Amino acid sequence: MSTFPAPLDPWPAPRASGPVSGTVHVPGSKSLTNRYLVLAALADGPSYLRGVLDSRDSRLMVQALIRLGATITEVAPGTVEVTPLATTGHGAGPVDPLGDVTIDCGLAGTVMRFVPPVAALTSGTVRFTGDDAALSRPMGPVLDGLAGLGVQMDGPGLSAGTLPFTVHGTGGVDGGRVEVDASGSSQFVSALLLAAPRFRDGLHLVHTGATVPSPEHIGMTVAVLRRCGVQVDDSVPGEWRVSPGPIRALDTAVEPDLSNAGPFLAAAVATAGTVSVPDWPARTTQIGDRWRSILPAFGAQVDFSPTAPDAATGTLTVTGGPRITAPGEIADTGELAPTVAALCLLAEGPGQLTRIGQLRGHETDRLTALATEAGRIGGAVEEGPDHLVFTGLPAGAAPLHGATLKTYEDHRMATFAAVVGLAVPDVAIRDIATTAKTMPDFPEMWTRLVGG
Ligand SMILES: O=C(O)C1=C[C@@H](OP(=O)(O)O)[C@@H](O)[C@H](O)C1
Numbered sequence: 001m002s003t004f005p006a007p008l009d010p011w012p013a014p015r016a017s018g019p020v021s022g023t024v025h026v027p028g029s030k031s032l033t034n035r036y037l038v039l040a041a042l043a044d045g046p047s048y049l050r051g052v053l054d055s056r057d058s059r060l061m062v063q064a065l066i067r068l069g070a071t072i073t074e075v076a077p078g079t080v081e082v083t084p085l086a087t088t089g090h091g092a093g094p095v096d097p098l099g100d101v102t103i104d105c106g107l108a109g110t111v112m113r114f115v116p117p118v119a120a121l122t123s124g125t126v127r128f129t130g131d132d133a134a135l136s137r138p139m140g141p142v143l144d145g146l147a148g149l150g151v152q153m154d155g156p157g158l159s160a161g162t163l164p165f166t167v168h169g170t171g172g173v174d175g176g177r178v179e180v181d182a183s184g185s186s187q188f189v190s191a192l193l194l195a196a197p198r199f200r201d202g203l204h205l206v207h208t209g210a211t212v213p214s215p216e217h218i219g220m221t222v223a224v225l226r227r228c229g230v231q232v233d234d235s236v237p238g239e240w241r242v243s244p245g246p247i248r249a250l251d252t253a254v255e256p257d258l259s260n261a262g263p264f265l266a267a268a269v270a271t272a273g274t275v276s277v278p279d280w281p282a283r284t285t286q287i288g289d290r291w292r293s294i295l296p297a298f299g300a301q302v303d304f305s306p307t308a309p310d311a312a313t314g315t316l317t318v319t320g321g322p323r324i325t326a327p328g329e330i331a332d333t334g335e336l337a338p339t340v341a342a343l344c345l346l347a348e349g350p351g352q353l354t355r356i357g358q359l360r361g362h363e364t365d366r367l368t369a370l371a372t373e374a375g376r377i378g379g380a381v382e383e384g385p386d387h388l389v390f391t392g393l394p395a396g397a398a399p400l401h402g403a404t405l406k407t408y409e410d411h412r413m414a415t416f417a418a419v420v421g422l423a424v425p426d427v428a429i430r431d432i433a434t435t436a437k438t439m440p441d442f443p444e445m446w447t448r449l450v451g452g
């Protein structure tokens with residue numbers, strides 16, 4: 001795996017001198033990579049994963065699963081072989097003691113939420129820590145869910161429902177029915193579902209709160225479990241039943257990260273250019289497929305051309321219109337919101353991003369961060385409890401002006417600033433290297449596409 005180069009800090013965001021045009025090969029999906037790694041670590045034999053993402057979040061997941069006893073080896077560039085944990089729950093025979101291990105979650109939601117249920121299946125005392133910024137990310141419903149399933153835990157974060165905490169694995173989890181409030185993050189549901197086939201009685205998970213956000217990510221979890229031969233019943237809204245049983249080993253390729261394709265596609269919209277992303281899946285559970293419906297709201301044309309009739313993949317091409325039109329209300333954009341927000345700032349009229357309250361528990365409080373950084377360049381944004389309202393740039397509005405934008409250790413705040421910087425002079429970005437969380441090559445890829 002490559003090491004990450006250190007770009008300038010602050011990083012002068014390239015300004016587009018004309019329409020941006022090009023083809024961008026986007027690395028593997030973080031959400032799929034980290035789900036496949038977890039399932040492969042719990043599977044019934046060795047798995048082969050191709051096109052895996054190499055980024056901070058995926059490396060943290062690899063390290064976590066290795067600490068828990070999996071063997072993960074890069075056998076060819078971008079291909080890893082995963083030999084599962086020695087202990088995978090009830091009925092798996094005697095369990096070798098794992099001892100005391102510490103897992104660094106960094107700032108990765110997928111690691112801090114998905115790995116504790118796996119740790120509960122081992123025979124180890126597993127301490128979970130993370131970046132300072134991770135200590136305020138909500139974990140409570142996962143911990144409550146595990147406690148409800150009989151898992152022993154302690155540690156300083158437990159009462160507040162945050163890192164750090166310790167899971168005392170006993171080599172198996174009974175499982176059964178448990179209620180959690182997953183209105184704060186879809187990852188609370190995904191976390192419990194992913195390990196559930198290895199619980200003795202499987203899992204009947206009942207959500208007890210307001211709407212669960214990011215439903216696409218739960219759909220992804222259910223789809224990857226089914227792909228591994230696991231029975232999941234999601235026919236009752238807000239409830240999931242996972243049958244106990246083996247997780248079939250995987251031999252699969254990871255789709256490109258369609259959420260991370262967003263800033264590149266947005267570059268076409270922001271500059272009336274044309275950007276293509278090859279290997280776009282014709283059908284996918286990724287939320288990033290919504291670019292196809294979101295970008296036309298900004299006046300762009302979106303074309304999907306399959307590599308062959310009925311092919312599983314094709315090329316998505318976005319061509320920006322002569323004007324960035326006012327998008328109106330766009331709901332449930334989840335992790336796409338920062339990129340959509342950048343286009344809202346540049347649009348010729350108003351836009352509203354609604355039902356994104358869960359973004360307050362992401363890498364940073366993204367609603368406040370977006371409103372603050374937009375204000376720094378003269379953008380008019382009103383922040384509500386779970387929404388943002390943008391005035392845009394109607395005729396006669398004062399133009400946006402340059403500033404050094406903060407990123408709050410948030411990769412998507414960094415790419416937000418890069419999109420804005422295409423159209424606004426003299427934007428510099430603090431800590432562009434934070435994009436290494438999911439796309440270490442972002443500075444180079446961006447410079448190559450938009451010009452230095
Ligand atoms: O399960 C996943 O891979 C993710 C779920 C979503 O979390 P939320 O439901 O907290 O938005 C998403 O925003 C995050 O980037 C990745």
Ligand SMILES: C=C(OP(=O)(O)O)C(=O)O
Pocket residue numbers: 107108109110335362363412438
């Ligand atoms: C919210 C995000 O990440 P995480 O997986 O850390 O929750 C994200 O990538 O936008």
